[in-house]
Amino acid sequence: MKSFVLIVSAVFVCVGCSGGHRVVSLPDTHGAQHVPLAAHGDEVVVLLFSSPDCPIANAIAPEIERLHQLTLAGGGRFYLVHARRDVTAGGAAAHAREFGITATVLLDREQTLVQIMDATVTPELVVLAAAQDGTLRTTYQGRINNLYASLGNRRDRATKHWGRDAISKTLNGERVDPPYRQPLGCFLEQNQ
Amino acid sequence: MMSLAAIATLICGGQVGSGSPPPTWAHPVREIMQTHCVSCHHTNGPAPFSLARYEDVAPRAAFVAEVTSQHIMPPWLPRPGEVELRDHRGLSPQELAALQAWAASGHLNGDDKTTARVPETKVQEVDLVLTMPEAWTVPAEGDVNWGRRDRDKWTFVLPILNEAPLRVQSIVHRCSAPRAVHAVTYLADDTGAALWNDQRDDIVGSYMTGDVRDHSSGQCGGTGVGSRVCRLPQGYHWLIPPHSDLVMEVHFRPTGRPHELRESVGLVFATDEESRPVRSLLSMVRRVDIPAGESQRVADEYVIPEDVEAIGALPRALGVCVSIRIAADIPGEGEVVLLDVPDYDPHWRLPYMFESPRYLPAGTIVRTTWQIENTEDNHRNPFLPVERLSMARRTGAVSSLLYVAAEGPESDTRLQEWQADAMRMRTH
Known part of the structure; x- marks a missing residue:
């Protein structure tokens, strides 16, 4: 069974950096580096794994932007993460513009973040909150809503919004139940 | 469901293709893509990504195997029956097995740098072109329309202004938003009712079905993804009465961003004098x-x-x-x-x-x-x-x-x- 309570700092491996933690640093579409898993106080961190050409992820682009705004309003950080080697900074920026996404877009070309978070498809949401010991813990991982009932089986619109609920509850310090919902989307296959 | 690895073992181990080499891009994957996929899955095509190159398909090998094995792709609803259907798009059991084995065995290239050839789009000569007078915007996502019937469709009316009956053998849909428009059905209306309904407000088209009185949308056929031409066999035609409007019921799928929709429909007239309605x-x-x-x-x-x-x-x-x-x-x-x-x-x-x-x-x-x-x-x-x-x-x-x-x-x-x-x- 997938471990849904993941102590992110525990999987950080020292790779020549001080502090004993591997620092996952990823570039955004402007080339600036971000450390998405760095815990800053009690800040909530939201990762949304996506792909510019996945129709299932693109179909929820307006919802992704709503989740971004919801996170920002609650004082959290939100990252859209593209995890394919062939996604360029220019292509990712153009995709964000085309779909009206204003969140920071990270390029995880080596799928480092994918592996740490054990993400399997796009779209897949990961919500993290700082625990009392200062480490980030996953409060929710999985599906954003029920727009798709299964692959190829799409509703006209979503009627359940698990992503919104998970972010809202995490921002309010409440428990998310269940903390994991099997995500549904385009497979995150290994890079060539 | 049988795992990909098990299927690969079956195929490569001899139960399906005894002694045959594992499937590669060179054979038969490229041919499968060429025959069944790239007519939609090409750059700027109606499908969301290209499947023309090895570099396009290999990173999606497992996904392709999954959606084909579930018969989600290529989209084809009917079950094989007693009456054979034209333009069948389904994959054969051998093709399905090959795609699964290819994904499970590491999506080998087979030293093939060639690309699946996208079929040439034949420029279909049409006799009459009808175009929406103004654009309508496909919304970024589905919405609640008309009570609880929250469905993604819109109906447009294209005046034909024909003085005489028209004998139409083919309808060619020129889609301005191919990724958003899934299916379109047509009806010729000589009552004026559809146009009256459309003109009740300033919005182009209406959230109504394409049916008019006792007549059902689809009486003049339909088109959709992978099939933008609706062609009757030689010797048959749809008869469009004088002074008709072509009523077009469009089923769309929001893609996450708005699309401007301004469709054109080409009519190809029957040339056979003996053609039957x-x-x-x-x-x-x-x-x-x-x-x-x-x-x-x-x-x-x-x-x-x-x-x-x-x-x-x-x-x-x-x-x-x-x-x-x-x-x-x-x-x-x-x-x-x-x-x-x-x-x-x-x-x-x-x-x-x-x-x-x-x-x-x-x-x-x-x-x-x-x-x-x-x-x-x-x-x-x-x-x-x-x-x-x-x-x-x-x-x-x-x-x-x-x-x-x-x-x-x-x-x-x-x-x-x-x-x-x-x-x-x-x-x-």
């Missing part, structure tokens, strides 16, 4: 009333009064309907299944043309059944949360069209009169 025989259940959480199988039947040739069929229903089956009980021959759609999806609603016209003698009983599931488990049910489903429509809460041609003008006239009488009997 195609009529649409309507099967329908006018009213359904199903308690929440329950399923119901509803049926309709009629007896064809004249000898006809059946050309094809169009299934029509909301997503609450999960399967549609059209069968003909032919005198002296027994039942022949004309079309069997076991997993109906209204957003892939297309006419299915028979490979060759099927003779149906007078006295043939056409029986259509629809399985309606008013349940939460029906993922295409647009009426959620589920409550009692009570709906009626003049042209059927659920319906289907059978395209037929009578043997001669007199027989055609009698067929039309019979059809008009039948509709009057049903609706009054």
